[in-house]
Amino acid sequence: MTTRALNQRLAWASLLTAGMLALAACSSSKPASTSAASSTAAPSSAASSSASSPASSASGSAGASAPTAPHGTAPVSPPPAGPLPKLTIGSPGVPPVVSGLLPYIADKKGFYKAFGVDVTVKSFTTGTDATRAMSTGQIDIAIAPPAQVVALVAKGIPIVAIQGQENPDWVVVSTDPAINSCQKLKGQGVGVDAIGGIRYTALAVMLKTCGLTIKDVHPLAFPGDANPQAVIAGQLKVSVLHLNEVVAVQQQLGKPLTTVMVQAQVVPNSMYEMFATLKSKLDQNRDAFVRFVAAQIATLNWMFDPANADEVAQLATVVGDSAQVMKQAMAEYKQMDFWSLDSAGLPQTNVENVIKSQVAAGNVPADKAPTYSQIVDLSVYQDAQKLVQP
Helix, strand or coil, X not given: CCHHHHHHHHHHHHHHHHHHHXXXXXXXXXXXXXXXXXXXXXXXXXXXXXXXXXXXXHHHCCCCCCCCCCCCCCECCCCCCXXXXXXXXXXXXXXXXXXXXXXXXXXXXXXXXXXXXXXXXEEECCHHHHXXXXXXXXXXXXXXXXXXXXXXXXXXXXXXXXXXXXXXXXXXXXXXXXCCCCHHHCCCEEEXXXXXXXXXXXXXXXXXXXXXXXXXXXXXXXXXXHHHHHHXXXXXXXXXXXXXXXXXXXXXXXXXXXXXXXXXXXXXXXXXXXXXXXXXXHHHCHHHHHHHHHHHHHXXXXXXXXXXXXXXXXXXXXXXXXXXXXXXXXXXXXXXXXXXXXXXXXXXXXXXXXXXXHHHCCCCCHHHCCCHHHHECCHHHHXXXXXXXX
């Protein structure tokens, strides 16, 4: 993503906030949460809710009709008859953060079952927690921080990524206009998700660009939605936020936040998330994983069909933001390719940059560092594409 494009994203966020402040009194708002969520895994509400769906008839039968929206949202052929293979995916955030929207919507709209796989979406406090559960075989897939995947593979745990998100949307923001640069973060408390979590790792990478390390700041753990809520409540003055969280916080505070750093701007060609699994799980149940990815390809095509923008925004309120915020945010996420619509989202340059950064940080010994081919399997995505109608 170019610097110009990033500046346009930030300009949009400020303009949107200004326009929405006048509507704040009549907008839906979320209550402030002053305590961190439990680290115990909790079942996602996606499993129990029943929104109207073009694929709703697929929810009880392997041979049911598929989503009918045009262009790339339906399977080439109905899934095989009989019981569907089961997979459990660990999603970050309780409620889900924005990266968890893809499996949440795929489940809510019936895409997984339409493509022949029965998926349970299980919410974890952080992606780090979900990844630990995946690495020990408790769940099948996790939306995993790439740095954690690299570290686990370096320790000999055979994990492979089958889909990803290459463009991070992390922004370091401050409620204090005087804290407006990387250097001014020294000695400050900064909100992250967890020590070693994805926000923590993003912060560490950004700090390096101005000669600081994570030891020069005081990371304060507020998992998931508790992070932006802590900014609203005044518990955090500086934090690492998602793009949609920036907009929502500004709306609720009634004033703009100061942008300190944008990861995609100061650390280009980095990596955001990976859909990762144990190689043994993939070998044992490959067809189910291919169908899982095919369903996510179809879901993304449905999500970014302009005709579905209002429904997507309403579904996206599960993250805790209003439909107004999420409709605009989803448009911006499409522009920045937050979710790739035409690739697996696992470019070699970006993944190798994560590996190099982990070696440079001393988290992974150079002689144990995995290669791109060890942690990425593009064949699953390639086979999944063949299951989706063009």
